[in-house]
Amino acid sequence: MDHLWLKTIHILSATLVLGTGLGIAFFMWTAHRTGDARVIAAVGRNVVVADAIFTAPGVVGLFVTGWLMANGLGLSVTTGWTGLALALFVFVGMCWLPVLVLQKVAWRLAVRAHQASAPLPLRYFRVMRWRFWLGWPAFGAVIVIIGLMVLKPSL
Numbered sequence: 001m002d003h004l005w006l007k008t009i010h011i012l013s014a015t016l017v018l019g020t021g022l023g024i025a026f027f028m029w030t031a032h033r034t035g036d037a038r039v040i041a042a043v044g045r046n047v048v049v050a051d052a053i054f055t056a057p058g059v060v061g062l063f064v065t066g067w068l069m070a071n072g073l074g075l076s077v078t079t080g081w082t083g084l085a086l087a088l089f090v091f092v093g094m095c096w097l098p099v100l101v102l103q104k105v106a107w108r109l110a111v112r113a114h115q116a117s118a119p120l121p122l123r124y125f126r127v128m129r130w131r132f133w134l135g136w137p138a139f140g141a142v143i144v145i146i147g148l149m150v151l152k153p154s155l
Contacts, residue, residue, distance in 0.1 A: 003072055006065045013061030014149075018142060020054040025135055028103060032128055037113035037120055044107030051100060059096075063089070080155050085148045088141045095138035102131040 024047045031043035066085075067077065075082045109124040 001068065003069060006069045006072070009061055010065035010069065013058045013065065014146065016054050016058030017062060018146075020050055020058065021139070021142070024050055024055070024103075025139075028106075029132070032106075035120065037110045037118075040110035040120070041107060041114045044103065044110055048100075048104055048107055051103070055096075059093070081148045081151075081153050084155060085145050088145050088148075092138045092141045092145070095134045095141075099131050099134050099138070102127050102134070106131065 027043050028047050031040045034040070066082075066089075069075075070077050070082050077083060077086050106124055106127045109121055109127065112118075113120045113124070
């Protein structure tokens with residue numbers, strides 16, 4: 001595939017990942033702050049669906065197009081700025097995969113609490129704390145990756 005097409009798909013994938021990630025984080029956090037199990041259950045369902053239909057394909061698109069572009073340009077994916085970007089990409093995935101599980105658990109706990117007309121259980125708050133704290137380093141790493149892609153520093 002032509003380099004410019006790969007680059008276009010790469011940028012669109014990055015837009016999907018960053019935009020959806022920020023949107024999901026914002027909406028889940030604002031729902032969480034209501035403390036209302038009904039609201040959290042509704043928003044949580046949409047968050048889980050959005051991750052499946054937007055974020056996951058974006059991540060795959062980033063990996064595939066990044067790999068193809070690096071190989072096409074003769075760049076090493078283990079050294080220099082591309083190696084650092086790939087390492088950070090893996091780090092983001094190590095944060096994101098647990099977040100996927102945690103937000104599904106939080107959503108299900110909220111659904112159960114709503115169905116039982118009960119308060120949110122303590123486990124829900126622990127899950128959301130973990131989700132919140134895993135999001136920050138992942139977001140920071142994404143910003144660094146974008147900087148690496150744009151600046152292409154010699155490392």
